[in-house]
Amino acid sequence: MNEFAEETIHPDLQQNIRRLREISDNTSDLMVNEFLLSGIPAALLTCEGMVATSIITELILEPITHVQLSAPTAQTVFSHIQNRLLLSLDRSEAKNYRDLFRFLNSGFAVLILHGASSALVFGVQGYDKRAVMEPSGESNIMGARDGLIEVVRINMSLLRRRMKTPFLKMELFPVGDKTQTDLCLCYMHDRVPQKLVREIRERLQSTELESVLSTGYLQPFLENRRGNLFDTVSTTQRPDVLCAKLLEGRVGILIDGVPYAMIVPKLFSESFQTMDDYCFRPYYTTCIRWIKYLAFLITLLLPALYVAVALHHPELLNRTLLLLLAQSEENAPLSLTAEAIGVLLIYEIIREAGLRLPKAVGGSVSIVAGLIIGDAAVSSGLISTPILTVTAIAVISGFVLPDLNQPLTLLRLGMILAGGLWGLFGISLVGAAVLFNLCAGESFGMPSTAPIAPFRRKSMRDVLTRVSFRKMQSGHFTVEEYHE
Amino acid sequence: MNRIRSGQLTTALLLSNAFMLMCMSAPMGMESMWGAVIAFVLQGILCIPMLLLYKEGFTLTAYCSRKHYIVPLLFVLYFIVRGGISFLLLWKGSEHLSLPFSQPLITAALIGAVCLYTASLGLRTFARAGTIAFGFLIFTLGILLLGAWQRIDFQQLYPTADNTVFGSAMHILSLGDTLPALFVLLSFTDQKSAFSSLRFLGLSLLLWEVILFLCITVLGNLLSAAEYPFFLLTSVSQPLTTQRADAFYLIVFVLLCVIRLTLLTVLSAHLLGMLFPGLRCRSILSILGMIGAAAAFSAMGFEENLWCIIGIVLFACVIPLLFCLRMKKNPEWKEEPTS
Amino acid sequence: MRKIFAVLFSICTLLCTGCSKSVTEVRDRIYIQGAKLGGSPTLTELTLYPFEETGTPISGEGLTMAAAIEETAVQSGKAVFMGHLELLCFDRASFTDSMQECMEEYRLSPACKLLYLHETELPEGIDTTLLTDQLRQEEENGRIPETDLFHVLSECAGDDGAALVPVLSEEGFGVGLLQNGEFLGTLSSHAVQGLCWLRGENYPRRISVAGNDRMVNYEVHSAQTELSAEIQNGIPHVTVTLRLRGSGNSEAAKRLIKAACSIAAEETVKEMHADVIGLDACLRKDCPKYYAQHDFETAKFAAVFDVVVTAS
Structure with a gap:
């Protein structure tokens, strides 16, 4: 903890300014404007680049300089400003240096007066921010086009625009010793169990993090056990998705500076649901959902099954396929397992390269990878065509479930290794371990495998199928129903 | 709290039973189908004392907390012995499966390692995994039915000379070793103990009858020569032409084996934990005990016999009955310890 | 605990990698x-x-x-x-x-x-x-x-x-x-044809039967074979019931099938003493008491066959 955290604001203006400069080590972006306010020495502190200069001039400096009281003291001037002048909608008071700096560095203008042991703060933020635009990571066809941005207050407004109910509650509090990042806990206070909110709040407030720069910093504090392969906290870039989740009694966490919202708890079955599912017709959505389940199995198991069956149980393969495989493998220099793992590793390298490189160069990576390496590797006989095809199908299937990309990438490799070493026996063993790992996932008492395990027949209407809203409108569902 | 739902109790025990069904090696015939009915009715009767006991409010946690060591330790021993028998069945069965190992001990070691992990995740995780595995079992049975459908010959449903209804009933009863597990699991079940027990027995009977029916009508004359009828059934039931699909069933066999061993490990580790809270590595001890027991049975040439039935009757019926009779004198067995 | 698992699993993996049968590559x-x-x-x-x-x-x-x-x-x-x-x-x-x-x-x-x-x-x-x-x-x-x-x-x-x-x-x-x-x-070709009908597994889709002035086709749409047995005067009487659905000259077809089935039963059961039509299962199912009391191995080959063909 910083030594100035609880230090109260010094009443002597010059000493106060000296102390402020001392704490901030004469940082260049601290702007101190000294002037007389009704004859009392005062200073308006701002952080350069964080405030809108025109607003300060018009709405604060202009009215303040006209304040003339008959017997001015620091208290009467403060009281006058607070009670008679409506300089900003977002007003507050800082009692100590920690709060003062937090406000200052959040884009507030801070007014200090000689003789006052507190400071008045006015919200006049005017920093540059990204416009609200379509989320890049969660595209959809029929859903809304706006996405969360880096400014927590804008994100709050995006949420509020969709949820006009007074039951939507948003709690702002800072986390991170150094960054003092604003977190916003959002929930429907008529739907969410209070115990869940309390527990989340306590966990977030009890973190000893210095900084919170992305969702990953907080995620471990919201998970119940280590060693989970699958996330029990979900993230979204879409305010409409966040609203839907809040209506189901979940808690959302917005982080200032992060264009993602975290949602607790997360169910595994949600990885297969998108906003579009609720825009299309139910029969189509049901079909697409089953295709996604199939894609999950394909991306996880197809290369492993292929290797296991080809090496250990060729009698399971179709005759034509087996002969095709035998012919194409005739001149391959590597073992089938090594080939499969190699192709997957190369794919991961290419993917990472495509992601990290500048967009202009990123495109050429896929050309080099797909056309040059892929074609050359097959025609030179380094890699057989069937294994390349199988891996490509598995990888493409994985694109259907971006949420599960991380665990699937690792599990796919593990499955291939197990399948190559021990055939279907190995796949089954690893599969059993993964199944148990998945079932062990729990978020604040809510099992992530719900509503499949524990099984809830009623919930199958949005898991195995997607029934129409005529049926779904009745019986407001909340995740609390899954609590064990 | 480590409580499970009644549906989860049903699936967990059913899956454990399904493993024993797959490993069944006795001669089968139409008598086995009647024998299964009798065996499950008998199991239902054996359950009555434990259901009455739990209706009175008995909890195993309360019982163990009163420093009663002998009965829980006997249960631990029983689960370890049954685990050992399961390993033994796996070893024997693995000779008929397309496993990539020449040594059955490696198979056991690998499954044991996975079970250590799965058992460490606790009873609740086990119960949830059981629900998903149950779905997988149903799917597999669907595939089996699809493959076997064309080979079903109703003419094969005739009484056999070398099999009796009573003998089959006793043999199937000896495989119904999940009743003692039911007794312990009822301590962790929320409600509907009688309903979930009946559902478990009913579904188990259905499963047995389906598999027995398929084995008899599909294998026909081959049944008498089959050491493991289920494995032979999988090798001749072909959902596709010119290929055998039995390797596919290896997946469900291993999964069921893991589920069964995890159940036995979780229960024995849990009981050990209730008796000796300071004892560490309880799951490892249980698994090692099971592998040791399997090795000993293998050396002794163990076979399912009367001792199994005695064990089941003792743990599933006699002990609960004695508890029932002594319940009035020991009302503290009803309460959960507050500490 | 987790470290122990990790170590145990690694050891098992290493052991198995070394001890398992070497994997034979596809090629x-x-x-x-x-x-x-x-x-x-x-x-x-x-x-x-x-x-x-x-x-x-x-x-x-x-x-x-x-x-x-x-x-x-x-x-x-x-x-x-x-x-x-x-x-x-x-x-x-x-x-x-x-x-x-x-x-x-x-x-x-x-x-x-x-x-x-x-x-x-x-x-x-x-x-x-x-x-x-x-x-x-x-x-x-x-x-x-x-x-x-x-x-x-x-x-x-x-x-x-x-x-x-x-x-x-x-x-x-x-x-x-x-x-x-x-x-x-x-076996003779007639007996083979008869066995197709008696065993009831793969029926011909078509049989050539005599028409008015030339051979014509009888198209078999579906068929079902059922064997039943009863003991009459100490001898098993086996009735083969064949239910045909088809188009064409059904009477001629019935005669042909009946003859083929009789030849098949005669050649296999009577002459060669071989049961390839599920006779044993049928007798065990329908006459269990008789089966238990008699030397059925001999008795079943003395069985009398009656083939009943119905067509619709």
Whole structure:
């Protein structure tokens, strides 16, 4: 903890300014404007680049300089400003240096007066921010086009625009010793169990993090056990998705500076649901959902099954396929397992390269990878065509479930290794371990495998199928129903 | 709290039973189908004392907390012995499966390692995994039915000379070793103990009858020569032409084996934990005990016999009955310890 | 705890990697489509016919079948994989004794076709694909009863050990009977036709019957065979009920089917004392008391057959 955290604001203006400069080590972006306010020495502190200069001039400096009281003291001037002048909608008071700096560095203008042991703060933020635009990571066809941005207050407004109910509650509090990042806990206070909110709040407030720069910093504090392969906290870039989740009694966490919202708890079955599912017709959505389940199995198991069956149980393969495989493998220099793992590793390298490189160069990576390496590797006989095809199908299937990309990438490799070493026996063993790992996932008492395990027949209407809203409108569902 | 739902109790025990069904090696015939009915009715009767006991409010946690060591330790021993028998069945069965190992001990070691992990995740995780595995079992049975459908010959449903209804009933009863597990699991079940027990027995009977029916009508004359009828059934039931699909069933066999061993490990580790809270590595001890027991049975040439039935009757019926009779004198067995 | 798991699992993995059977790569196997077993009781001669794409026929011999397979593996320089075997030809009936073992050991498909070579040899350079397809077509058209490995094994495991197998002789394709390692003989074409109806597995789609002035087709849409038995005067009376649905001259068809079935029963049950129509199962099911009291092995071959054909 910083030594100035609880230090109260010094009443002597010059000493106060000296102390402020001392704490901030004469940082260049601290702007101190000294002037007389009704004859009392005062200073308006701002952080350069964080405030809108025109607003300060018009709405604060202009009215303040006209304040003339008959017997001015620091208290009467403060009281006058607070009670008679409506300089900003977002007003507050800082009692100590920690709060003062937090406000200052959040884009507030801070007014200090000689003789006052507190400071008045006015919200006049005017920093540059990204416009609200379509989320890049969660595209959809029929859903809304706006996405969360880096400014927590804008994100709050995006949420509020969709949820006009007074039951939507948003709690702002800072986390991170150094960054003092604003977190916003959002929930429907008529739907969410209070115990869940309390527990989340306590966990977030009890973190000893210095900084919170992305969702990953907080995620471990919201998970119940280590060693989970699958996330029990979900993230979204879409305010409409966040609203839907809040209506189901979940808690959302917005982080200032992060264009993602975290949602607790997360169910595994949600990885297969998108906003579009609720825009299309139910029969189509049901079909697409089953295709996604199939894609999950394909991306996880197809290369492993292929290797296991080809090496250990060729009698399971179709005759034509087996002969095709035998012919194409005739001149391959590597073992089938090594080939499969190699192709997957190369794919991961290419993917990472495509992601990290500048967009202009990123495109050429896929050309080099797909056309040059892929074609050359097959025609030179380094890699057989069937294994390349199988891996490509598995990888493409994985694109259907971006949420599960991380665990699937690792599990796919593990499955291939197990399948190559021990055939279907190995796949089954690893599969059993993964199944148990998945079932062990729990978020604040809510099992992530719900509503499949524990099984809830009623919930199958949005898991195995997607029934129409005529049926779904009745019986407001909340995740609390899954609590064990 | 480590409580499970009644549906989860049903699936967990059913899956454990399904493993024993797959490993069944006795001669089968139409008598086995009647024998299964009798065996499950008998199991239902054996359950009555434990259901009455739990209706009175008995909890195993309360019982163990009163420093009663002998009965829980006997249960631990029983689960370890049954685990050992399961390993033994796996070893024997693995000779008929397309496993990539020449040594059955490696198979056991690998499954044991996975079970250590799965058992460490606790009873609740086990119960949830059981629900998903149950779905997988149903799917597999669907595939089996699809493959076997064309080979079903109703003419094969005739009484056999070398099999009796009573003998089959006793043999199937000896495989119904999940009743003692039911007794312990009822301590962790929320409600509907009688309903979930009946559902478990009913579904188990259905499963047995389906598999027995398929084995008899599909294998026909081959049944008498089959050491493991289920494995032979999988090798001749072909959902596709010119290929055998039995390797596919290896997946469900291993999964069921893991589920069964995890159940036995979780229960024995849990009981050990209730008796000796300071004892560490309880799951490892249980698994090692099971592998040791399997090795000993293998050396002794163990076979399912009367001792199994005695064990089941003792743990599933006699002990609960004695508890029932002594319940009035020991009302503290009803309460959960507050500490 | 987790560290212990990790260490244990790693050790197991390492152990298993070293101890497991070395994995045979796809390219290191030869995939066999057809096989021919022959030789004498003391020497097994084996010719393997790989799929055209993967190799040329190879021959080997050994004291046992396993030894012969080893020999062929050595000759081809690859591991022999018989899981996709489609045709197994053999010229000694006693090979059926070891078929089940073969099926488990070499993972033979139960749908693999068997062909008994009766006093003939497979011609040099024979196309096993063609031979298999011809057999399959014979079955699909209801010209011979279904006789794959599973059926033969199942029949061999029956009480009298009699099994129906396709036979290749100098006259061409036919169907013969094997019993306890002996070849009993080839059946007449009428009997083979009758067996298709009696066994009720693959019915012909069409039969040629006499019309007014020429032979015409009777199209079989569906059929069902049912065997029932009762004891009359101490003799089992077996009634074969055949329910036909088809179009054409049904009376002529009924006469033809009835005659074929009678010939089939006469040749197999009466003359060869072989039960390949499920007689044993039928009698056990319908006359269990009689079965328990009498020497049924003798009695069942004295059974009287009555074939009832109904057509709609």
